[in-house]
Amino acid sequence: MTEKKKPIVVVTRKLPDVVETRMMELFDARLNSDDAPLTHAQLIEAAQVADVLVPTVTDRIDGDIIEKAGPQLRLIASFGTGVDHIDLKAARARGITVTNTPGVLTEDTADMTMALLLAVARRLAEGERLVRSGQWKGWGPTTMLGHRIWGKRLGILGMGRIGQALARRARAFGMSIHYHNRRRVYPDVEKELEATYWESLDQMLARMDVVSINCPHTPATYHLLSERRLKLLRPHCYIVNTSRGEVIDETALTKMLSKGEIAGAGLDVFEHEPAVNPKLLRLDNVVLLPHMGSATIEGRIDMGEKVIINIKTFVDGHAPPDRVIETLL
Structure with missing residues (x-):
């Protein structure tokens, strides 16, 4: 045979x-x-x-x-x-x-998203650079002040496997969970996560302290966070993206970050990766990672x-x- x-x-x-x-x-x-x-x-x-x-x-x-x-x-x-x-x-x-x-990458990506959220809010990358550069002069009561995340509102854009895994982690850190999704999740999932659903993405964005991008890149989600939508964010808001860079208008985001119109961003993905906008590289209020969320x-x-x-x-x-x-x- x-x-x-x-x-x-x-x-x-x-x-x-x-x-x-x-x-x-x-x-x-x-x-x-x-x-x-x-x-x-x-x-x-x-x-x-x-x-x-x-x-x-x-x-x-x-x-x-x-x-x-x-x-x-x-x-x-x-x-x-x-x-x-x-x-x-x-x-x-x-x-x-x-x-x-x-x-298979759900938990790994959710871990990294939570890590980026903490890193940008508590200025971890800035602090690490300060120590390595030899410029740290010791503890001070107003040195390297960040923001606590306990009690803050987290808006999750894309409540699939990763979005839900992130929500479970964020709840453990005392965050209030909000989300926008193409379809509303099952009631038992909402109850477990104590999550608030927003049919209007615009309305959700205008009320959040942190926004996490966890939706896939499709023709419908290209530049879903456009310049117009980014301008809905409050100046103290942070953005975290471990999904795809194309979901955010990176040029508009960079401009707003440099002007202080958004507090900061944690980015693991970029619109034209592996190329990164040179202006992003010069910003202290941004944590940049080389697409390692699932690594x-x-x-x-x-x-x-x-x-x-x-x-x-x-x-x-x-x-x-x-x-x-x-x-x-």
Whole structure:
């Protein structure tokens, strides 16, 4: 009996060793050992030979790549939760299934969001820089004053898994939970979180002390926090973003932060990353991180295991568990 040929699986970036080893065992895996991001031309080459393409959120799988893909490419098993880097309509038109890795990064991202919230409100990054620069002259009653978060109102934009996990953490810190979402969450979730729902995003923004961005980037959420909406925020308000940079008008945000029209921001993502607005780099009231909200060893391994399950299930002729359903396209 002829042994079934292993599918060619092209992985665009370096993944944890344990994940790559398992892929080599199960598939004809083509790995990226030096972790150099693939160029557009290299992504086309990969799509022309792969049965399964495993990109990450930094690989833009646009319509051109999908159009030029070989007929054998039937699955794009993305290593990441967001799918805004993939032209889903083009994939659907070619009959290519798309999967992602939802759920496994919830707690890690919520941890980082809470850390950024604390860091910007209590000026942790500024204080760390002060010590390292040798300019700290000792404790003083008015030195490095920040703001307590206990008793403050937190407005969560996007009350999905991560938004709810953040709400649980914030409640433990004594914050009042408010949220705006495309759909209102179930009553039992609202009761558990003691969360106040705002149908109007504008009305919520005008009343919050901290605003956290936890919604995905889609055409509908591009610049959802526009200059007009940013101007609704009160001057003492802080913004935290661990979702996608494109949700905020970064130019407008930078301008308002520099003028003191917003108290501060904690940003793990940027509109044009890895490029960061040079003006943001010069602001002391901003904490900047290199898109590391989900960067835990455990999380990355869990993501890899989900990718493997999606591929194996698909190759075996079944619907993969994390298929991006048509309603999301």
